[in-house]
Amino acid sequence: MRVSTSKLQQLTIFTTLLTGGGMGTMYYLQQKKFTESDYHRLALQKLEECPVAMQSLGAPPLKVHNIHLTDRYNRVDQHMAQIKIPVTGSKTGGYLYTFSVRDPNTYSWSLKQAVLKLREGQTMDLLNPPPPAAAQSRATEHTYGLDTDHWN
Template identity: 80%
Template sequence: MRVSTAQLQQLTIFTTVLTGGGIGTMYYLQQKKFIESDYHGLALQKLEACPAAMESLGAPPLKVHNIHLTDRNNCITQHTAQLKIPVTGSKTGGYLYTSSARDPNTKSWSLKHAVLQIREGQTIDLLNHPSPVAAQT
């Protein structure tokens, strides 16, 4: 049985499109899983609650970008989550470095480390940053 070149080309194109669609779907679902996670949400809440960090970025509006899946700073296990979240505002952008731990009893996540590193080199520790009320007194 002979297969024509045209049939092989069609098979190649079909396989390529199917594989690309599968990879795209997996990428989308993985990013969605990060965005819906508690450890991701806690970090962004902490960033949005820090006026100095938001002002440095030029936010609002705050734009949260997709996590780079191949970045070695991103590592999630059952008990720990370490992320490098790209963020931008109207002035500049940077990375939000976070580390969270999961309580084995309650299964809830708690933020252990949250630092915003801005492109220009400024670093803001979101967990040890003085609150606006404390700064006024």
């Protein structure tokens, strides 16, 4: 049986649109799953509670971007979640590196590590944040808290 070229072109276009739509839907659902998770929410809550970090970003407003799904740092399973959340404020942006574990009895997540690394190289341990006065006097330093060189 012979199929016309125009029919093959139509089939190709239809298949391409269907595949693209399916991939777009899967991407959207995966991002939604991340943003609705407790480990994501706990990390952003900790960032918003740190006035030094928020001031360094120039937030509010704080803009939280989609997680890069192909980034090898991002790993989630039933027991632990390690994610790298892109954030920006009006001054600068950076990544919020987080590590959370899930209690096997209560199934609740607890944040074990939250480090903000700004574009300029400055890092802040959000679980042990610097006091606001110390941050101003140490403004010329580039590191607060943990060393995140191994996260790059």
